[in-house]
Every structure is written in structure tokens, then in C-alpha cells.
Amino acid sequence: NAGVMQNPRHLVRRRGQEARLRCSPMKGHSHVYWYRQLPEEGLKFMVYLQKENIIDESGMPKERFSAEFPKEGPSILRIQQVVRGDSAAYFCASSPLLEGSHGYTFGSGTRLTVV
Amino acid sequence: AQSVTQLDSQVPVFEEAPVELRCNYSSSVSVYLFWYVQYPNQGLQLLLKYLSGSTLVKGINGFEAEFNKSQTSFHLRKPSVHISDTAEYFCAVSVSGGSNYKLTFGKGTLLTVNP
Numbered sequence: 406n407a408g409v410m411q412n413p414r415h416l417v418r419r420r421g422q423e424a425r426l427r428c429s430p431m432k433g434h435s436h437v438y439w440y441r442q443l444p445e446e447g448l449k450f451m452v453y454l455q456k457e458n459i460i461d462e463s464g465m466p467k468e469r470f471s472a473e474f475p476k477e478g479p480s481i482l483r484i485q486q487v488v489r490g491d492s493a494a495y496f497c498a499s500s501p502l503l504e505g506s507h508g509y510t511f512g513s514g515t516r517l518t519v520v
Numbered sequence: 521a522q523s524v525t526q527l528d529s530q531v532p533v534f535e536e537a538p539v540e541l542r543c544n545y546s547s548s549v550s551v552y553l554f555w556y557v558q559y560p561n562q563g564l565q566l567l568l569k570y571l572s573g574s575t576l577v578k579g580i581n582g583f584e585a586e587f588n589k590s591q592t593s594f595h596l597r598k599p600s601v602h603i604s605d606t607a608e609y610f611c612a613v614s615v616s617g618g619s620n621y622k623l624t625f626g627k628g629t630l631l632t633v634n635p
Contacts, residue, residue, distance in 0.1 A: 409563075438621065447524070447610055447625030448564070461622070496563060505621035506552060506614035507571065513563040 407432070409499050409512035410479075417518045418487045426482040426515045430499030434510070437480045439472060442494040442514075454480055487519045522547040522613050526626035534634050535603055541596040541629045543611030550616040553594040554623065555585055558608045567609075570594065571616075581605070606633045 410429040418424050430437050436455055440448040441464075450464040454474035465472065469487075474480040484491055495515045500508035527542040545551060552571050556564040568579025575587040585596045594611060611626045 411563075436621070440623075445627070447612075447627045448623070449625070450622050453621055461619075500621070506554070506612075506623050507569065507620075509566070509623070511556075511563040511565070513561075516561075 409434075409497055409510050411495075411497050411512035411515050413515060414513065415516050415518070417520060419520055420488060421486050424484040424487050424491070424517055426484075426495050426497075426517070427479040428482070428497030428499075428512060429479040430497075431510050434499035434501050434508075436500045436502065436505075437474050438498045438500070438509070439480075439482050440496045440498065442496060444493070448496060451482075484517075487517075489519050492517055492519045522551065522615065522624045524611050524613055524624055524626035526609075526611055526629050528629050529627065530630045530632065532632045532634060533601055536600050538599050539597065539601050539605075539631065541609050541611075541631065543594045543596065543626060545592050545594065545611075545613045547592075547613065547615065551613045552616055552620065553585075553587060554612040554614075555579065555583070555594070555596050556610045556612060556625075557581075558610065558628075560607075564610065567596070601631070601633045603633050603635060605631060607631060 439451040442448045452472045453461040469485045471483045497512045498509045523546045525544045554569045555567040568577045570577045570587045578584045608628045610628045612623045614620050
């Protein structure tokens with residue numbers, strides 16, 4: 406039973422390009438959460454999604470960032486027109502229905518570097 | 521809103537010595553408490569969690585933590601550390617209620633175990 410799969414593990418983008426980060430939840434998990442870890446900081450909540458629904462995007466920057474969790478396929482975190490300040494580690498977690506933070510399993514993260 | 525303070529950003533210890541990593545939280549409502557470990561370039565792994573019941577919680581790898589409601593603390597302890605315990609440790613909280621899916625993290629404590 407594979408865990409939460411994130412890819413790519415490392416991503417380098419030039420300023421102004423788009424970054425697409427993918428997250429496949431654990432089998433049987435229907436809830437996905439994205440967190441961002443800036444250098445020397447803890448993780449900060451970005452967005453919570455269920456299949457085809459955004460439940461809470463209160464932690465998402467208002468511009469350039471979007472997330473989706475389609476009926477088929479992985480969840481995608483998309484960052485348009487990246488800037489140096491977007492360089493960070495982006496972690497995805499998934500949980501079963503109704504367990505919320507109790508049932509989190511984290512992926513290994515995508516480390517985005519903007520040059 | 522909740523907040524988490526990890527009082528020590530770095531804790532160096534010698535192998536086989538005891539260690540305590542401190543965590544204090546602030547919340548106006550009841551919380552759930554978590555400790556996660558992050559090894560270099562990896563995702564977060566749950567060490568232990570407090571949801572309710574006994575205030576002394578035992579986790580993996582010989583770690584334990586004690587919930588102290590009056591002092592709003594959840595310190596992590598291990599009686600004898602190994603080199604392999606060298607990692608970053610994060611304390612986190614979520615509310616016990618409607619938004620219990622969202623974790624608020626501290627900035628982390630880097631534990632370095634020296635031979």
C-alpha cells in the first residue's frame with residue numbers, strides 16, 4: 406500500500422515560469438491538504454480539497470496560486486509566474502474521511518527552487 | 521487562532537543522554553497536539569499525538585510527551601537518544617471541532633545527537 410506520492414521531488418523553475426506539483430493520496434484517502442515550508446520555518450496550511458471540491462483555501466496566496474483535485478488523477482498545486490519567494494518545500498498530506506488532522510499521512514514533498 | 525512556540529531552535533546532545541524538546545501552544549478552544557519528525561530531505565512522520573485521556577502519551581522510537589493544560593505545554597522527551605534521532609522535530613496543534621483538519625506548526629527544533 407503506497408503512501409502519499411508527490412512528484413517531482415525537486416523542481417527548478419526560472420522566474421516567470423509555471424510550476425505544477427502533483428500529489429496522489431494514499432489508497433482509500435479522499436481528503437488532500439497542501440502545506441508550504443519556507444526556509445527555517447514550520448509548515449503552513451495552504452488548502453484543503455476533496456474530490457472536485459475546494460473546502461478551505463484560506464492559506465493560499467490570493468494571486469498566482471491554485472489547486473485542484475479532479476475526479477480522476479492526482480491533486481495539482483499550480484503556481485503561475487513564479488518568483489524567488491516561492492522557493493520552498495511543498496508538502497501534501499491525505500487523510501481518510503472524517504479523521505482530519507488525526508489521520509494525516511504526509512508525502513515526501515516537492516522542493517521548488519526558483520532561479 | 522492557535523499558535524505554537526518551540527522554545528529552542530537547536531538542541532545539541534550527546535549520544536545516550538536524555539533530551540527534552542519544549543513546546544507551548546496558545547488557543548482559546550480545546551486542541552489536539554502532535555509531534556512530527558522530519559529527517560533531511562524527507563516528509564514528516566508522526567511521532568505521537570494527544571487527542572484525549574491520559575496526559576502522558578507514548579510514541580514511536582522511544583519518545584513520549586506530556587500534555588499539561590495549565591501550562592499549555594506539550595514537551596517531548598526521550599530518556600536516551602541515539603545518533604539516528606538527529607532530525608528536525610515539529611510540534612503542531614489542531615482544534616477539536618469543525619476545523620480539526622488544519623494543523624498549525626511551530627518553527628521546529630533541530631536535534632543534533634553527537635557521539
